[in-house]
Amino acid sequence: MAQQSGAALLMESLVRQEVEFVFGYPGGAVLPIYDELFGDERIRHILVRHEAGAAHAAEGYARATGKPGVVLVTSGPGATNAVTGIADAFLDSIPMVVITGQVPTGLIGTDAFQEADTVGITRHCTKHNYLIKDPADLVATVEEAFRIATTGRPGPVVIDIPKDVQIAVPSKSRANPNAGAHRYAPQMVAPADQIAEAVDMIANAQKPVFYTGGGVINSGPRASQLLRQFQDLTSAPTTSTLMGLGAFPNTHPDWLGMLGMHGTYEANLAMNQADVMVCIGARFDDRVTGRLDAFSPDSKKIHIDIDRSSINKTVPVDLGIVGDCATVLEQMIAAWGDRAGQDLGEWKARIAGWRARECLAYPERSKANPQAIMPQKAIERLYHLTKDRSPIISTEVGQHQMWAAQYFGFDAPNKWLTSGGLGTMGYGMPAAIGAQLGHPDALVIDIAGEASIQMNIQELGTASQYRLPIKVFILNNEYMGMVRQWQELTYESRYSNSYSDSLPDFVALAEAYGWKGIRIEDEGDLDAGILRMMEHDGPVIVDCCVAKDANCFPMIPSGAAHTEMLLYGDQVEGTMDDEAKALV
Amino acid sequence: MKIQSAETERHVLAVTVDNEPGILAKITGLFTARGYNIDSLTVADISTDHAISRITIVTNGPPQVIDQIEAQLERLVPVHKVTDLTAAGPHVERELALIKVAGTGDKRVEALRVAEIYRANVVDTTTSSFVFELTGTPEKVNSFITLMRELGLVSVGRSGVVGMMRGSGGA
């Protein structure tokens, strides 16, 4: 048999990895690979409209299915356009393999046409990256790249392939094509003594709390099952970060809601007052901890994380356990045996007191536009009308994202796709496209803001082309609302450049792309509009015009402690000292 | 408002890595990207097949930062092992320096006398200059250089520290 070219070897390797979709955009430096894709039925190429869209679509696919997302882009601008999505996947621990074309090896370093130092640019926003110099290395590299992307703490891996390497045949025969194949071996199982110590601490706690995060989702659906099982044994009140929503059911009586900057009063106070905190696959992000020296001051802390660098990074813990969430939870359940645990009645009564504060009860009417739909209301209705279909929700970034986290309920993992770490506006629509491809029959909704949606608006065309019936539900407040809210709190309402001027007519825009467009202006039309959106079996934009002045509470201002939460009804307009202003 | 800073400690780390392209950039870039300090860094391959390199990094930072540096290094795929020699116990640290001194008369004689005391070797000489080779701890090298400043120091080249655990085991 004739020897295969680099491009052909790449295709075979992708097929071996059971890749269903490649999200990509062609260009000079990847033409040999595109030629291999031509007519190959085994892998479906999804042509996006911008490479950032490809990366976010791959992220959405990965988060919704648990499988790695695959991206293919050309050299230079193709690669640099994808960088935002790569950095996003890095911060949110999303498994992704990105194949970038590169100028031929002989031209590297000469400022050749469409040359960019992709390996250099992506070095610190990938879990690992490669420049392939010989087709002989391709098969082993792709194999290792997928293993690195998907095991341990997941993340993006870039494989940069010069054009001549795509065309050439392997030049050398490798004695061991899998050299170094086992150099990356994350620790999954925790030592038994640590498990025993953790179980003792939890069993003796009077005021325990489970603080769960994206690591539970990363660990696979079994981790969510085991979390529920372990919670059932211990009956510990449970909260989650933005990234972990869905791992624990929102309908459970011990569910506290999300914690952190826009978390619930009861979740944040339970964290503050707990005597034993069990962090399961979360990373003590600054949105979660608030002021560090006031964060859960009296608790003994246990941290379960597969990445040892997450442990003691910002918050020192009493017991750090390196391991995989599902595996460690299983070990803890076994070690728990038939213990009874403490009577948590008193603790739960205090929590019930905090719950009674009803921190998510928002003002019924906006001061500035009393007629307008309250955005929180819109999310509540969207949740109630769609929940029977167990929808997949993606978001953009801003107030609408936080309202979605607060008012939409999630009771299963992999249903919630959001950009948490990087906070990338423009993430939501491409992510919805990726999720819809992975789950063709699911109801997939991007909850968007009118500013964010414009950042990757070109992807309307991708959904049209592949007949993906995604829904984009825009909470249109005519402001970069999150920015406006911070300006109100910190800069005495000087709204510098946060007004969304010259907005397109979103209904007309939808129609221009062959989508359905629906505008909702009156609360009376809210339910009907949502139902019309759901009934249409193609893509829909809903332009839901909401109150322009609504703010998102509760809120822990930057640099404040959990006990200094701002709630609806608090007077918040003002300014802050420089120390607080310096925080993000 | 003022920029804040914290008390720091000096640590010597021995890092074994796969000898692959970009690994040094990964490591130095990690330090700059995360705001860690590098006082010195040495690297050379140490296996017969050139597959493995050993890097010695001297860094400083508060204890939690040192712990993070080690954890972040371990996260890099090509990194096999990170040993904190300072934390691990008794270890040897050595540095090599080449020191050029120019002068004549008393100063030249004195430079040679001091070099003998420090057991520095003369590796090059002209009638008006010496190049000394000195191996020792960074403190020893520092103090030699300080003395040579008075005796016609022209230039200094230093290798940076390499370190190893004492005893039969360990890194």
Ligand SMILES: Cc1cc2nc3c(=O)[nH]c(=O)nc-3n(C[C@H](O)[C@H](O)[C@H](O)COP(=O)(O)OP(=O)(O)OC[C@H]3O[C@@H](n4cnc5c(N)ncnc54)[C@H](O)[C@@H]3O)c2cc1C
């Ligand atoms: C506008 C805005 C507001 C925000 N407000 C909030 C807020 O109020 N509250 C909030 O919580 N977040 C908020 N965020 C998100 C926040 O920035 C962080 O992204 C989020 O808190 C991090 O979630 P996490 O701790 O679950 O970590 P992730 O980023 O999901 O990281 C997962 C952790 O689990 C570990 N892990 C991965 N896989 C495994 C495994 N198999 N086993 C064990 N461990 C594993 C990883 O090493 C990592 O430490 C906000 C974001 C934006 C954009």
Ligand SMILES: Cc1ncc(C[n+]2csc(CCOP(=O)(O)OP(=O)(O)O)c2C)c(N)n1
């Ligand atoms: C790419 C990018 N640029 C800037 C920001 C900063 N930012 C965060 S939220 C926000 C406003 C978002 O406005 P919109 O999409 O209308 O959402 P709203 O807050 O009004 O719900 C901005 C500009 C960001 N997160 N991402």
Ligand SMILES: [Mg+2]
């Ligand atoms: Mg807006």
